[in-house]
Amino acid sequence: MVIPLITPATEGALSVPYRAPLDVPYKLFEQVAWLLHEHRQARHTCRRKLGCFKQALLTLVHLRKNETFSHLGAGFGISQATAWRYVDETLDVLADWAPGLHAAFTGLGAGDHVLVDGTLTPIDRIAADEPYYSIKHRKHGMNVQVIARPDGTPLWFSRATPGRTHGLTAARAHGIVQACLTRQILVLADRAYQGAGATFRTPYYHHREQPEHYQQFNRDHTRLRAPGERAFAQLKSWRLPRRARCSTRRISTIVHTLLTCSCSG
Template identity: 80%
Template sequence: MNRHHQSLWRLDFSHWEVSWLIYARRRELNSPWRRLGCFKQALLTLARLRKNETFAQLAAGFGVSTATAWRYVLAARAPGRHEALTGLGEGDHVIVDGTLIPTDRIAADEPYYSMKHRRHGMNVQVIARPDGTPLWFSRATPGRTHELTAARAHGIVQACLTRQILVLADRAYQGAGATFRTPYYHHREQPEHYQQFNRDHAKLRAPGERAFAQLKSWRILRRARCSTRRISTIVQTVHTLLTCNYSG
C-alpha cells in the first residue's frame, strides 16, 4: 500500500464506517479468509470511489486486482425512496432536481447524449431536504432522458403527490402536478410579483445543488470511465457513504 493510499483514510470520515460494514457483511456470510482485511478493503474501496483510480493503480498499491466491497456491501445499504420519504407529508417540502454524470461515450451512442448539457452521460435524480441534504438518489438513466420523464419513471412524482409533499423544482418539471412549484416562464415580461416569486423560488431551491456537490465530490462520478450499467451501483454506494457521514 503506497503513501498516497495511506493518507486517504485521514481525509475520509467514512473509512471506519465502511470497515464496519464490510466486517458485518463478512460475519453475516461467514466469509472465508480474504487477502485484505476489512480496514484495507475499505481503504481500497474509498480509493476507487474518491480518487477514481484505475484497477491497475489499485493493484499496484494493494497487491490485488479488483475492488468488490462497493458492489456487494455498500450499494445495497442505500436507502430506498419509500424509506427516504418516511416521516414526510403534507406541510413538508423537498427539492427535486437532476444532474448528469459525464461518461466517455462516442457520438453514435445517441441515448446517452444530453442536449441540455451538450455531452454524453447518465441522468440521476435527487430528492433533497431544504438544506440540501440528500434524501435519495435515483438509478441512472441515459442522459437524453428528460427530467420530468425521469422523475415520473422513478416514482418521484407519484410519491410526492400521494404524500402531499411540496416540491421545489426547476422549469423542466412543469406539469408534474399540484404539489410541484416551478418558476414562471418569461418572468421578466411578467408583473413584479411574478418576478419576485421566481427570485424567492431560486433562493429556496439553491441549496439543492449541495446534494449534487456532495455526490460529485467523489471523483469517480465527475467523469465515469466504467460501463454505464455500473453507474447506478456507484451512485447508491456513494449515497451509503454520504449517509455514514451525515449520521456520524
C-alpha cells in the first residue's frame, strides 16, 4: 500500500472531519429551532437545504465556537454562502426577541438597584480606523453597555458603538441615565460614570486621602458591583464576541442575539 506524501502545496487542501459536542442547553437549542419554524411558516419558506433544527445548530455552533462560514458549510454539507445566509437569518430572528431598555426594567422601581458597566468587543481593524480604537484596552473594538441585576443576571445589552466612545457618553446616548432616573432605580457603576448624576453612584476618587467612611463606602461599593462580572462572563462565554470578524454593523445584532440566548438558556 502506497501512502501519498503530504506536501505544503497540497496540505491546505486536505480536510479531516470530526465530531464534537456543543455545550449549550438543549432547551435553548429547541427554542431557537421553534422560532425558526414560526419564521418560516410566516414567510412560507418551509423547503430548505437544512431543517429548522439543523439551522439552529448551525447558528449556535457559529456563536459558541466562532467557526468560519467555510468550515460551517463543510460541516453541514452546504456552501459557504448558504451557511452565511442561514446564520444571518437566524441572528435577525433572535435579535428581534431581545428586550428593549424599558422592557428590561419591568418589575423594577424605586428602592431597587442595578449594575451598569461597559465591555469591549474586539474587532479586526487597521490603525487608520481611529474611532474604533479604545485607548483603555489598547485595541480596536466596539463598546457595549450592560445592565445587570444585583446577582449578575444580564437584563439588557446596548447596541454597539465605536470603541473610542466613553462609558458615560454611551450611557447617556442609550438613554440609560434618563430611564433609571424616571423609575428612580439606583445604579452602581465604576468611576467611568462619574458625573452622570441622577441615581448613579460611583466610588470616590483619591479615597486613601479621604476619611475612613469614604474608604468603607468604596469597599462596600466594590463588593456590591462584583457580581456584575457574571453578565460579562455570560456574554464572553460565546466566542464570537471575543474576536468579531464581521461587519461592525452586525455586532449590535449579534449582541442582542446573545441576550436572547442568555434569557432563554
